[in-house]
Structures are given as C-alpha cells and as structure tokens.
Amino acid sequence: MKIPELLAPAGNMEKLEIAINYGADAVYLGGEEFSLRRLADNFTIDGLAHAVQYAHERGKKVYLAANIFPHNADIGTFGDYLRKVASIPFDAYIVSDPGVMDMVREVSPDREVHLSTQANTTNWRSALFWKRQGVSRVNLAREMSLADIAETRERSGVEVEVFVHGAMCISYSGRCLLSGVMAGRDANRGECAHPCRWGYSIVEEKRPGQFFPVMEDGRGAFIFNSKDLCLLEYLPELIEAGVDSLKIEGRMKGIHYVASVVRVYREALDSYREDPGKFEVKKEWLSELGKISHRGYTGGFLLGRPGEDALEAVAGYVRSHEIVGVVSDVLENGEAVIEIRNRVTSGDVVEFIGKNMSSQFFVMSKMTAHNGAGDGILAVAHPNQLVRMRLSFPVERYDLLRREKKQPD
Ligand code: SF4
Incomplete structure (x- = not known):
C-alpha cells in the first residue's frame, strides 16, 4: 500500500x-x-x-x-x-x-x-x-x-x-476575472482581492446608489x-x-x-x-x-x-481560536522560551499544541522577560516579546500556544 x-x-x-x-x-x-x-x-x-x-x-x-x-x-x-x-x-x-x-x-x-x-x-x-x-x-x-x-x-x-x-x-x-475587473488585481498573476467573498445586492439601473438586498437569509447574499x-x-x-x-x-x-x-x-x-x-x-x-x-x-x-x-452564507471566517505564542526554545534548565504573538495576561488559559496531536491546557503564570529585560514576574506579555516560563509538562520548539477567542456579543 x-x-x-x-x-x-x-x-x-x-x-x-x-x-x-x-x-x-x-x-x-x-x-x-x-x-x-x-x-x-x-x-x-x-x-x-x-x-x-x-x-x-x-x-x-x-x-x-x-x-x-x-x-x-x-x-x-x-x-x-x-x-x-x-x-x-x-x-x-x-x-x-x-x-x-x-x-x-x-x-x-x-x-x-x-x-x-x-x-x-x-x-x-x-x-x-x-x-x-x-x-x-x-x-x-x-x-x-x-x-x-x-x-x-x-x-x-x-x-x-x-x-x-x-x-x-x-x-x-482559480482562472477568474472577478478580481481583475472589480479590484484591478489580477488573480492569474497572484494578486486576488477575493471579491467572491463580498456581499452582493441588486441595483435598478434608473436608481443608482439604491441597493436592494438579495436575501438568502437574514444576513444577506453571498452568492459566489x-x-x-x-x-x-x-x-x-x-x-x-x-x-x-x-x-x-x-x-x-x-x-x-x-x-x-x-x-x-x-x-x-x-x-x-x-x-x-x-x-x-x-x-x-x-x-x-x-x-x-x-x-x-x-x-x-x-x-x-x-x-x-x-456556499457559505456569511462573508467572514469562523474564528473560534487565536494564536498566543510559539515556543522558540527550551533552555537547559527546562524553561520554555516563548515568542508572544498576541497580548496575554497572567491567568489566561491557553492550550499548548504540538506535533502528534499533543495538547495541554495551562494557566499562564510566572512569565519573565527573556534576554536580560528584568527578572520580575510579568503580569502581561505583548506581541514580539520573548518570555520564559516553567511548565509542568514537556514542550518542544515549534509548539504553539492558542486560546479561545472572545466572540463579539
Ligand atoms: S478567490 Fe474568488 S475572486 Fe479570487 S480567483 Fe478565486 S474565485 Fe476569483
């Protein structure tokens, strides 16, 4: 086989x-x-x-x-x-x-x-x-x-x-003219603006500027x-x-x-x-x-x-989770060095994922700045910041931290 x-x-x-x-x-x-x-x-x-x-x-x-x-x-x-x-x-x-x-x-x-x-x-x-x-x-x-x-x-x-x-x-x-015509960006030369994801309405010729909604459901029509x-x-x-x-x-x-x-x-x-x-x-x-x-x-x-x-009836994506950081190194003393990608606060629950479908939930705590930026415990870490943390389970370089995304009310 x-x-x-x-x-x-x-x-x-x-x-x-x-x-x-x-x-x-x-x-x-x-x-x-x-x-x-x-x-x-x-x-x-x-x-x-x-x-x-x-x-x-x-x-x-x-x-x-x-x-x-x-x-x-x-x-x-x-x-x-x-x-x-x-x-x-x-x-x-x-x-x-x-x-x-x-x-x-x-x-x-x-x-x-x-x-x-x-x-x-x-x-x-x-x-x-x-x-x-x-x-x-x-x-x-x-x-x-x-x-x-x-x-x-x-x-x-x-x-x-x-x-x-x-x-x-x-x-x-992929052979498509929509983007070239509607956004001046040629999809066949790598510049697609994805107009197929936009919402569409009907305009009657003699009433320019008046948009008549086409309703597939309560949110509008996304026909392409x-x-x-x-x-x-x-x-x-x-x-x-x-x-x-x-x-x-x-x-x-x-x-x-x-x-x-x-x-x-x-x-x-x-x-x-x-x-x-x-x-x-x-x-x-x-x-x-x-x-x-x-x-x-x-x-x-x-x-x-x-x-x-x-066909999807909404323009946007389903986004239930977001990335928080990437493990960029594991030090000899066992601490993980994490490159932060989205603001994270001590107390946030994150999930560490890695190869082989590994998954571990963890409450962020005791983050310290990596590379000499002070030894104090950080309450918050910001994008592009490198932090060190001791974890209760093994991690590897390239493991990712993610969390559930807060959905708009
Ligand atoms: S993503 Fe949409 S707009 Fe872009 S090439 Fe494909 S069908 Fe056309």
Whole structure:
C-alpha cells in the first residue's frame, strides 16, 4: 500500500519549519516574483536556498511555484529570475503555462516539472498530454470527482496530486476575472482581492446608489462564496484511487492553520497506514480543523456536483481560536522560551499544541522577560516579546500556544 505524500504550503520560513516539524513530507513555496501568491511573504533567492537546505537535511522535498501566467512584458525578467534560481536544488517547478514550462526546461532540463491546478486538468487525455510533454505530476482540477481522479491516475500513468484542504475558488480552479475587473488585481498573476467573498445586492439601473438586498437569509447574499474544502473523511478512497500527493491550500494562511491542518492529516494518514481496516475519522481531528480560521467545510466535487450547501452564507471566517505564542526554545534548565504573538495576561488559559496531536491546557503564570529585560514576574506579555516560563509538562520548539477567542456579543 502506498501512502500519498502530504504536501503543505510554506508562505515563509517559519511556516516551512512548522509544516515540516508537524509532519509534512513536502512543501511548496514561491519566490518573491512570479508565483501565484504575490501578496504572501515569499522567499528571496538566498531564503529559497536556505529553505531547500533545511528541508533536504530532514529528508523533505521543496517545490517552487512558478505558476503565474506571464504576459509578454514579463518574459525577460521571468527568464532572469529562472536563471538565478536554477542552481538551487529544489525538487520540482510548479507551472501552469506552456511557455513557462518551455523556459524552465531551458534553464533546468533535468528538474521535475509539476503541472499546477491552474492548468485545469480535468481528464486522463489531458494528463497524458502533459506527461508526453515531460510533466512528472499533475495537480488535478478541484472540479474532478473521485471516479474521475482514479481513472485519470490509471489511464494516464502520470503522478496525480489532489487538493484535500483549504479555500476553494468559485471559478474554474482559480482562472477568474472577478478580481481583475472589480479590484484591478489580477488573480492569474497572484494578486486576488477575493471579491467572491463580498456581499452582493441588486441595483435598478434608473436608481443608482439604491441597493436592494438579495436575501438568502437574514444576513444577506453571498452568492459566489464557497465553503472551504475538507476531504479528511475521504482519505481511504483517495489512497485507493492511487493519488500520489495530498495538497493543503494556503500559503497566505498563518502558522496556526499550517500546524493544525498538517498534524491532523499526518495522524490520519499514519493511522490508515497502520491499519486500513480500522481507519475511522476521529472526532478530535474534526474538532481540531474547526479551531482554525475557516468558512465552514465542504467535500467539493469529490462525490459529484456540490449543491447550495457548498456556499457559505456569511462573508467572514469562523474564528473560534487565536494564536498566543510559539515556543522558540527550551533552555537547559527546562524553561520554555516563548515568542508572544498576541497580548496575554497572567491567568489566561491557553492550550499548548504540538506535533502528534499533543495538547495541554495551562494557566499562564510566572512569565519573565527573556534576554536580560528584568527578572520580575510579568503580569502581561505583548506581541514580539520573548518570555520564559516553567511548565509542568514537556514542550518542544515549534509548539504553539492558542486560546479561545472572545466572540463579539
Ligand atoms: S475572486 Fe474568488 S474565485 Fe476569483 S480567483 Fe479570487 S478567490 Fe478565486
């Protein structure tokens, strides 16, 4: 039995380290130019070299997203960029555009090329076509059903990668003009402003400025606003369909999202590997996925065309928890050094989470400033402050502290 690779987003070096330490087999990332998440932190050329070294030392792979659709004016600078990164030993390019594929072939003829979901591969003939062009893996369109995925894997013989978790586009696998038209930001060049999440009304032509509400429910209408994808419960079917890589969306998402999603899918895959016959989705996995910022979950197109319940009826996210800090070191005397990310007060109840689904609740107490900023006990710690604390249980670097978020009345 082959367990698929777990492929996680790495929007910056910290997210990459967290993804790898929480159990990802591979990460995908973008350079500062020419990836489809230009508004993410992204990696400088030196940063990319460091990231690849870090991942390879731990036996993990790195794929470089070069999945923009460049225009003629971009070709020269894009070629320069590709030549600059060519000496870095990342494991594959992710491309969408045939011209880009040609260019990466020129600068790195032996490197693997993965086809991005933006290329909209929805059938086995298309996958076979790309295989004949030298593509070693195809990320299938999110619009495919389980039966189509299995048939495509079998008949094309090319590796297939499938999104299992994260945001969905209402358009065809990301090819969307909404943002370009409504916000002047081209989604196909990595600048999406997410207008599909906005609320919409009707305006009668002769009465400009008067907005007639379209009511799906008491909160308005969010007619393009997809829920997020979650295929956790279909892992056995995806594995049996021969899927080679399970991809988590979200290079713009925070470290809490990366840690939680990776640790849930890691444990689920390991549990299936141990005993496929006894595999069942644990309540704690679903509960964990409910604690990250999300829009409600849907199985997307996996079992057929999604109905109205795949649309979310509010613009915002479900945000029940927030990050408080990250364990950045554990000292020889056993004290944990914590980098604070959100204001925390002595007496606040926080949860420490780590790899292997570890979880410990703790009442914050006896925080002291780290690095010589006084030895007194702190009543409050602020974002970016480093504090030391003694805990009654073991922690590791990259463990996260989170707490329940106060909901507005
Ligand atoms: S506007 Fe929405 S559907 Fe269009 S690319 Fe952006 S996220 Fe996707």
